[in-house]
Amino acid sequence: MSAAHVANALDIPRSTIVRLIDGLADIDLLTIQGNGTADLSARWLALADAASVARSEWGQARQAMRDLAESTSCTVTLSVYHDGAVVCLDWLPGLASEVLHLMPGRTSPLHAGAEGRVVLGSLPESELGKILAKAPFEGFTPRTMITAEELLGDVARSRRQGYTMSLEDAWVGVGAIAVPVWGADGNPGSIALSSTSDEILGHAQEWTEAILEVGERATT
Amino acid sequence: MIGLSSVNHNVAAHLDSDGGTEIEERESGGVELFRKANAVLEQLQGGGEWTAQQLAESVGEPVSSTYRMIASLRDLGLVEKGLTRGGFRLGLYVMTLGAVCDDRISLRNVATPWLDWLRSETSATSFLMVRRGYNAVCIDRVSGMGVRSLALKLGGALPLYSGAGPRALLAFLPDAERREVLATFETRLNEDPELPSPRQLEHLIDRIREAGVSISDEDVTPGVAAVGAPVFNHRGELEAAVSVSTVRARLLGDREATVSRVLTAASEISRALGYQPSAMGGAK
Numbered sequence: 001m002s003a004a005h006v007a008n009a010l011d012i013p014r015s016t017i018v019r020l021i022d023g024l025a026d027i028d029l030l031t032i033q034g035n036g037t038a039d040l041s042a043r044w045l046a047l048a049d050a051a052s053v054a055r056s057e058w059g060q061a062r063q064a065m066r067d068l069a070e071s072t073s074c075t076v077t078l079s080v081y082h083d084g085a086v087v088c089l090d091w092l093p094g095l096a097s098e099v100l101h102l103m104p105g106r107t108s109p110l111h112a113g114a115e116g117r118v119v120l121g122s123l124p125e126s127e128l129g130k131i132l133a134k135a136p137f138e139g140f141t142p143r144t145m146i147t148a149e150e151l152l153g154d155v156a157r158s159r160r161q162g163y164t165m166s167l168e169d170a171w172v173g174v175g176a177i178a179v180p181v182w183g184a185d186g187n188p189g190s191i192a193l194s195s196t197s198d199e200i201l202g203h204a205q206e207w208t209e210a211i212l213e214v215g216e217r218a219t220t
Numbered sequence: 221m222i223g224l225s226s227v228n229h230n231v232a233a234h235l236d237s238d239g240g241t242e243i244e245e246r247e248s249g250g251v252e253l254f255r256k257a258n259a260v261l262e263q264l265q266g267g268g269e270w271t272a273q274q275l276a277e278s279v280g281e282p283v284s285s286t287y288r289m290i291a292s293l294r295d296l297g298l299v300e301k302g303l304t305r306g307g308f309r310l311g312l313y314v315m316t317l318g319a320v321c322d323d324r325i326s327l328r329n330v331a332t333p334w335l336d337w338l339r340s341e342t343s344a345t346s347f348l349m350v351r352r353g354y355n356a357v358c359i360d361r362v363s364g365m366g367v368r369s370l371a372l373k374l375g376g377a378l379p380l381y382s383g384a385g386p387r388a389l390l391a392f393l394p395d396a397e398r399r400e401v402l403a404t405f406e407t408r409l410n411e412d413p414e415l416p417s418p419r420q421l422e423h424l425i426d427r428i429r430e431a432g433v434s435i436s437d438e439d440v441t442p443g444v445a446a447v448g449a450p451v452f453n454h455r456g457e458l459e460a461a462v463s464v465s466t467v468r469a470r471l472l473g474d475r476e477a478t479v480s481r482v483l484t485a486a487s488e489i490s491r492a493l494g495y496q497p498s499a500m501g502g503a504k
Contacts, residue, residue, distance in 0.1 A: 019250055026251070027258035040321045042494030045454040048318020050265045051310035057303055082312055089315070105319025185303055 002037050048105055052089050055080075057184035062090055064181070064218035065191050071210050072203075074193035075099040078181075079108065079115045081123070081188045084131060086116045089189070099194040101171045111137045111151055112144045113170035114178035115192045120151065121158035122180040122188035128155065143169040163212055165204070167197045175200030177207055179215030191215060256281060256289050261310075264299065269307030327460055328360050330492035331451070334462065334485040335362045341481050344466035347372060347448075349385045351393070354401060356386035356461065364466050371440045372465075381405060381416055384436035384448030385463035390421075391428035392450040392458045398425070433479050434461075437468055445471045447478050449486035454494025462486050 003021055007014040021038045024030040031041045061078050069076040075094040079086040085107040102108050102115055110116040110131060120128065135148040145151050158164040158180075167175040177200065178192035193211055194200075200207070259279035263270055270278075276286035290308055293299035297313030331348045338346040345364035349356040355377040372378055372385075380390040380401060390401065406418050416424065428434045436446040448463030462485050464471065464478065471478055490497075 023250055023254035027254050027261075029258075039324065040317060042321065042325060042454055042492060044314070044318045044321040045325070045494040046496070047261070047265055047310060048315045048321075049455065050267060051312065051314040051318070053267060054264075054269065054302070054309040080312075087312055087315065103319065103322075105315035105317075105322070107316070 001039070006038075052104060055089060055183070057187070058089060058189065061181045061183070061189065061191060061218040064214040065090065065092060067217075068191065068193055068211060068214045069094075072193050072207050074195045074199075074207070077102050077115060077190075077192050077194070079119070079190050079192070080183065081119050082107075085109055086119050086190065088115075094195060096199075097195065099174055099176075101174060102192075102194075108170065109137065111135075111146065112140050112166075114164045114166035114176035114194075115190050117151075117154055117166060118158055118164035118178040118180050118190045118192075119188050121155040121164065122182075122190075140170055141168055141172050143167065145169065163208060163215070165200070165208070167200060173197055177204075177211050179211050181215060181218045191218060256285065257293065260286070260289055260293060261298070264308070264310045269302035269304050269309045271304075271306040272308070273306075275308070325493060327451075327489075327493065331360060331460070331462065331489045332362075334489050335360060338362075338462070338464050338481060338485050339364055342464050342466070342471065342478060344464040344471055344478075346485075347385055347463045347465065348460055349389065349463070350460045351380065351389045351458070352377065354404060355379055356383070356389050359460075364464075366466060366470070371444075378440065379412075379415075381421060382414065382436075383440045383463070384434040384446035384465070385461040386448075387424060387428060387436065388434040388448040388450045388461040388463065389458065391425045391434065392452075394458070431479075433483055434463075435472075435475070435479070436465075437472065443467055447471065447482045449482045451486050451493070452490045452495040452497075454496070456495065456497075459490075459493060462489060 003014055003017045007017045010017070021030055021032065025032050025038065028041050028043045030038045032038050058078060058080070065076045065078050069092040073095040075098055076092045077088050078090040079088045079102065087107050088102045088104050091103045102113070108116045110120040120131065123131070132148040132151060135151065136146040139146050145154055163177055163179045165175070165177050173196055174194060175197035176192045176194035178190045181189050181191050183189060191211065191214065193207060256279070260275055263275055263278050272287050272290055273283055275290070276283040279286065290299055297311045299308050300311040301307070302309040328348065335346040335348060338344070339362045343365040346362045347358050348360040349358045357377045358372045358374055361374055372383065378386045380386045390398065393401065402418060402421060405415055405421065409415055409417070432449060434448045438444060440446070444465060445468035446463050446465035448461050450458055451460040451462055453459040462482065464482055
């Protein structure tokens with residue numbers, strides 16, 4: 001983006017934006033391209049890695065996700081609850097295919113995808129109520145649950161069975177199975193394995209057992 | 221720029237008001253502000269949680285101004301309270317910005333201008349290749365002038381022991397992976413007459429690692445030479461190799477200049493991917 005574009009978007013004088021851009025470029029947080037536009041520098045990649053590693057409260061969960069990736073060959077994610085959504089902290093690609101819809105730093109909503117829906121079920125009632133009060137939610141596929149009633153039913157099911165399965169409610173063709181985990185600080189999160197929805201259905205029992213087992217280990 | 225959209229009314233206010241009314245004072249105040257912010261971020265980037273006292277000592281600033289800087293960075297979501305008492309760490313929003321950056325950076329996009337540059341500087345065909353199993357796969361190439369080697373077309377593959385680029389990949393694989401690849405090659409000695417012996421490969425690898433560059437002279441195509449170098453990502457992990465190839469007399473006529481150009485291209489591509497050799501003590 002050019003300085004003029006940023007100045008208009010933020011309603012800040014252009015001269016201030018230019019000083020900001022220069023200052024941020026000097027400390028390698030922005031790069032200024034040949035055409036004068038600015039963009040995030042590659043330093044943010046290293047900063048993001050450091051931010052993920054700093055979350056030591058998820059150490060046990062990270063080990064559990066590695067075990068799960070090895071036993072199922074699926075893409076495995078560790079996500080944490082933050083500000084009304086789940087943020088992916090860590091990601092291990094699958095061997096046969098890599099599911100890319102939720103990778104480190106990206107967010108997923110609480111109403112679509114197993115990663116978020118299982119965390120919805122982990123929230124205290126007061127928090128759950130506040131979130132469901134915002135329904136109806138955005139639908140991403142014909143299978144996305146968007147009403148509070150549907151999601152309450154889903155929460156009850158997740159709590160009863162200890163896991164959540166999603167089949168194409170967030171991304172067409174993609175499925176996942178997720179279990180709730182908690183960081184050492186008590187913040188809820190989820191470990192999920194994901195693959196094509198056909199693979200999830202084909203291995204449903206085997207993979208559900210595997211993820212329930214690692215979920216238990218991750219929180220003891 | 222998603223990052224700046226929430227970044228900076230606070231910092232803008234600092235820049236507009238910090239240091240008085242003279243432009244020079246504002247400019248130097250602004251520079252100082254960014255220097256202090258960077259010092260804090262650098263410490264936190266090093267890992268773990270830091271108290272304000274620890275940050276102040278390590279960046280050489282008073283605790284009071286360090287607290288103010290931490291407060292500003294917390295407002296921006298770049299720093300958050302940690303788990304330890306009084307501890308601070310990089311905020312989750314840093315991961316969001318990292319993801320935006322990751323989505324925008326593509327190996328091929330950052331490499332293409334340098335493949336063009338190599339071609340214009342050497343007239344040779346330039347290649348970008350990545351490892352797939354025991355082979356190097358060409359994911360981009362810019363055809364050179366004069367003779368064009370057809371040994372490695374776009375999407376084509378060469379075994380990791382054959383050619384400058386593949387050998388650069390082999391030499392800079394993580395130790396355990398390289399040992400596994402060499403062990404597998406050893407089992408294929410009887411089937412593949414082109415396969416160098418384990419001793420030859422070890423010797424080659426040592427030379428490439430020491431020089432940081434791989435030179436292949438007629439080992440793939442008679443009369444054709446190639447020079448290749450590894451490319452690293454922000455974690456110091458081997459990401460790809462870049463190479464040039466043409467008739468040996470042309471390429472190796474000024475060997476030093478060719479090597480220098482390939483190393484420059486590899487270094488610049490690595491830098492664009494976030495590689496910082498000084499921070500990592502060299503490649504992993």
